[in-house]
Amino acid sequence: MSDLPRATVRLNERGHRCPMPVISVARAAQAAASGTVISVTCTDPGAASDIPAWCEMRGVDYLGSLTEADGAVSYVVRTR
Amino acid sequence: MTGPTPPAGYLDAASGQPLNPSAEASWLAAAEAGWADPSRLYREGRRAALLADSAREAVAARIGARPDEVYLVADGCLGTLVAGWLARSSGHLVCSAVERREVLSVADSVGVARSRVIGVDRAGRVDRTAYHHALAGAGLAVIQTANHEVGTRQPVAELAAACADARVPLLVDATVTLGREPVPDGWSILVGRAATWGGPAGVGVVAVRRQLHAPPPDLPRAGLPADLAAAMGLEWADDHRTQDAARARMLTDRIRSAVVSTVPDVALLGDGDRVDYLTALSCLYVDGEALVLGLDREGYAISSGSSCVSDVRRPSHVLMAMGALTSGNVRISLPFGVSDDTIDGFIVTFGNVVAAVRAMLDVTDLSTEMPHE
Numbered sequence: 001m002s003d004l005p006r007a008t009v010r011l012n013e014r015g016h017r018c019p020m021p022v023i024s025v026a027r028a029a030q031a032a033a034s035g036t037v038i039s040v041t042c043t044d045p046g047a048a049s050d051i052p053a054w055c056e057m058r059g060v061d062y063l064g065s066l067t068e069a070d071g072a073v074s075y076v077v078r079t080r
Numbered sequence: 081m082t083g084p085t086p087p088a089g090y091l092d093a094a095s096g097q098p099l100n101p102s103a104e105a106s107w108l109a110a111a112e113a114g115w116a117d118p119s120r121l122y123r124e125g126r127r128a129a130l131l132a133d134s135a136r137e138a139v140a141a142r143i144g145a146r147p148d149e150v151y152l153v154a155d156g157c158l159g160t161l162v163a164g165w166l167a168r169s170s171g172h173l174v175c176s177a178v179e180r181r182e183v184l185s186v187a188d189s190v191g192v193a194r195s196r197v198i199g200v201d202r203a204g205r206v207d208r209t210a211y212h213h214a215l216a217g218a219g220l221a222v223i224q225t226a227n228h229e230v231g232t233r234q235p236v237a238e239l240a241a242a243c244a245d246a247r248v249p250l251l252v253d254a255t256v257t258l259g260r261e262p263v264p265d266g267w268s269i270l271v272g273r274a275a276t277w278g279g280p281a282g283v284g285v286v287a288v289r290r291q292l293h294a295p296p297p298d299l300p301r302a303g304l305p306a307d308l309a310a311a312m313g314l315e316w317a318d319d320h321r322t323q324d325a326a327r328a329r330m331l332t333d334r335i336r337s338a339v340v341s342t343v344p345d346v347a348l349l350g351d352g353d354r355v356d357y358l359t360a361l362s363c364l365y366v367d368g369e370a371l372v373l374g375l376d377r378e379g380y381a382i383s384s385g386s387s388c389v390s391d392v393r394r395p396s397h398v399l400m401a402m403g404a405l406t407s408g409n410v411r412i413s414l415p416f417g418v419s420d421d422t423i424d425g426f427i428v429t430f431g432n433v434v435a436a437v438r439a440m441l442d443v444t445d446l447s448t449e450m451p452h453e
Contacts, residue, residue: 018395019365019407019441026365026446046395046406053405054364057347 103313171219240266363408
């Protein structure tokens with residue numbers, strides 16, 4: 001998914017269990033201006049469900065995910 | 081309802097509940113009169129065999145089967161049963177993505193060439209059209225009556241009709257509903273679990289239609305006192321379930337509406353077409369284990385769908401398949417005879433425990449403000 005926009009805020013949540021990745025992205029979104037693209041890179045398999053679910057609950061746009069070279073997955077979101 | 085009085089605060093009936101009065105009385109009677117080996121020809125053996133027969137007859141009558149179609153076995157044989165049945169045919173396995181882990185393990189082990197795992201919608205309900213299409217050339221189809229983590233009911237009658245048309249045997253996993261809801265028609269193989277209806281833990285029921293011309297593979301047995309207690313417990317539960325279900329529906333609905341209006345950032349899971357006694361929800365910014373332990377300290381027993389095993393978190397495959405929030409997940413399931421006080425106390429305590437966990441994680445500021453009443 002190379003067509004994902006470039007994130008201006010990049011969070012590394014490798015090795016952290018949920019709910020930590022969600023808390024981290026929520027914290028970043030709270031501080032960010034509207035329209036900011038944020039990526040959060042996770043190894044917790046639950047993030048695949050939890051990041052999109054958080055987006056839906058909090059009115060944040062979920063843009064997609066991509067797998068990194070080390071197997072971690074980056075989820076990309078944009079604040080409204 | 082005269083019946084069991086579960087401990088105050090106990091809300092994990094889907095995992096087990098106290099023996100109901102008939103189960104308890106029969107356990108003692110069977111232990112006294114039916115201790116002998118029922119395969120022996122002497123008087124004590126024959127007496128045990130008679131009790132074993134009466135257990136099968138009682139279960140058969142309640143599930144709409146013939147006694148020779150019923151097997152009382154040790155609980156936990158679902159995987160063996162599915163694998164055993166699949167091995168008899170050259171066709172593939174069809175099941176939903178939210179079946180019990182034992183079923184999905186069989187699908188994993190036979191690989192994609194011999195299994196079709198059908199996706200579910202946001203409520204956890206299987207894609208009927210895809211399930212339908214996957215039946216061509218299938219050797220066995222599996223569907224649960226309702227999901228064990230979120231309570232969502234599956235369209236069993238419709239899938240059973242499709243299986244009959246396609247001449248595919250259908251295994252109906254009724255472990256969540258048997259003894260608490262009506263038994264659906266159209267099964268070829270039916271599986272239930274005594275713990276669900278207030279029978280003894282460790283006993284399962286398997287029924288196989290004679291038309292299949294094959295008994296199930298050799299399955300471990302639980303033995304007589306447990307079998308008879310399970311059967312008589314099922315009679316009691318079946319006699320009381322309608323009255324219980326109406327009340328359980330009212331109480332689980334009360335939990336859902338109260339929690340969503342008092343606790344910020346909660347997602348209710350499933351929809352209205354769910355098992356009356358069971359409901360589930362997930363909360364942002366907390367983990368399920370912290371909620372389970374926090375509620376336990378306050379005297380409430382519930383379970384969480386996602387388990388944390390040391391450092392490796394294994395999120396619930398059910399919630400993942402639904403695309404639901406897996407963190408902060410709790411399942412609440414009401415035992416027979418649950419008190420109003422337990423429900424009302426739980427609602428208040430749940431909000432307090434969520435707030436305490438969020439305060440501990442320093443995330444209170446991330447939550448939406450709730451409107452004041």
